[in-house]
Amino acid sequence: MKKKLLKVIGISFLIYVILSWIIPVGTYSNGELTTNGIDPVGLIDLFNTPINAFITFILYGVVFVTIGGLYGVMEKTGALEKVTDSMSRVFKGKEKGFLILTVILFAVLSSLTGLILPLFALVPLFAAVLFAMNYDKLTVVASTVGSLLVGSVASTYGFNITGYTKNLLGLDMNNQIVAKVILLVILIIILIVIVLTSSKKNMKKELKEAKTSKVEKEVKEVKEEIKETKASSTKTTKKTTKASSSKKAPKTAKTGTKSTTKKKSTKSNTKAFAVSKPVKKVSEKKKISAVPMVIIFVLMIIICLIGMYNWYYAFGIDTFSSIHEAIMGVEIKDFPIFEHLLSGISELGYWSNVEFVGAMLIASAIIAWIYKLSLNDFIDSFVQGAKKWIPTACLAALASVILYILYQASYAGTGTLVDTINAKVFELTDGFNVMTTGVATLIGSFFYNDLYYLLADLSMFVNGFDAATFTNVGFLIQSIYGVAMLIFPTSVFLIAGLSIFNVSYKEWMKYIWKFALIAFLLVLLASGIITLL
Helix, strand or coil: CHHHHHHHHHHHHHHHHHHHCCCCCEEEECCEEEECCCCCCCCCHHHHHHHHHHHHCHHHHHHHHHHHHHHHHHHHHCHHHHHHHHHHHHCCCCHHHHHHHHHHHHHHHHHHHCCHHHHHHHHHHHHHHHHHCCCCHHHHHHHHHHHHHHHHHCCCCCHHHHHHHHHHHCCCCCCCHHHHHHHHHHHHHHHHHHHHHHHHHHHHHHHHHHHHHHHHHHHHHHHHHHHHHHHHHHHHHCCCHHHHCCCCCHHHHHHHCCCCCCCCCCCCCCHHHCCCCCCCCHHHCCCCCCHHHHHHHHHHHHHHHHHHCCHHHHHCCCHHHHHHHHHHCCCECCECHHHHHCCCCCCCCCCCHHHHHHHHHHHHHHHHHHCCCCHHHHHHHHHHHHHCCHHHHHHHHHCCHHHHHHHHHHHHCCCEHHHHHHHHHHCCCCCCCHHHHHHHHHHHHHHCCCHHHHHHHHHHHHCCCCHHHHHHHHHHHHHHHHHHHHHCCCCHHHHHHHHHCCCCHHHHHHHHHHHHHHHHHHHHHHHHHHHHC
């Protein structure tokens, strides 16, 4: 599956390469497009560009690898398995309820915070419980990663979505909040219906395939035994008359009594945690409590969500800045002790992926210390957990290969082919139009998989619209972008989710295309209604 996902990313890159030989690049400003001819991707750049993109966006990969390492440590303690087992027991007979709860939780948290990356750390935990409940992998992906992306479609106060729209288009965080809440509720309900109905079908399908596979395997083993027996018998008949007249048939008997039973797989319900090889857990040695691990893990998530949400630019709250300054200003004998001890850490509200990685490393170390893991066990379990996530990390970094090209082009001021395309789209209508703006956003989202850069590009076009339409423009752009991230292979979180659970892009598209189409039409409908009001 990893190779197939890499292939899909490669095809996306090749689409851009082909377009770069056909469509001229241009810059749009003051209502006019200035073209600068074609800027094709050459043969050498076919190799250099992915490498440079990987280096540029490798921090995404570091985050995913660290998530894997954290879960490797938590699984080593045995406390993680206790948590998943406990959750499975609590919801025994209420599996549908847990599935619904998962969809709602992930979608709402994503909508409120917009911080999909730190919320991604919750995915393996809930996935493990869902797997223990015998849900298929497509249902697991849709109810966790899919729900996170659905939350971004109807982002209410998510800074990385609504916050960007607010600051780049000069809007308010409460912009079209009623429409967003209604859209969020409707999309959650539709997604719940889809995962519930499809999970039942997929579970039956997987059960049928498993039975068929078992029968085929048994038939194959019997055929192999017969073949071996015949071969052994033929060899025996070729021996001397004295030997052949003997009643003993040691080789045939040996072959015939060959055991066909296989050792049962002892897969833990934590298979989503991606530990590379089985490790002896602390829980196998003695009874432990999962409470400390849960507290540390939850605190880490909460602190990271608070630290990575920009409170000042969202709501004008500067409390954390004041606290940070006060702490850094503490002196002992005129020596700013905390300024040196905590140097390099940003204040809450300005945390980046670097601080998130640091928080996970610290949490991993604390959990290992509390559960008395040796240094070797800590390192080994972290490495084992991180190892399986390396392919996911690489794919997540490579998913932004097109964004890298556009970023470099914007930095150089040469213009982009996206501007040329969108200029043609916006020329179809005068002023704001739901369809043309929606189509331009959808096209742009394929190339710009980061809303900030997409908004920066589209703002050049929408700035000429009537200021009264900006509230609708902001709602439309961020919502269409969210839908695009559910289906486009340039979506970092979609690729990461598919990679972790070994789901092909083709499987996902077959599963989600109806929902994505409904979501797209709902966004256009909602935007149309807002325009008429």
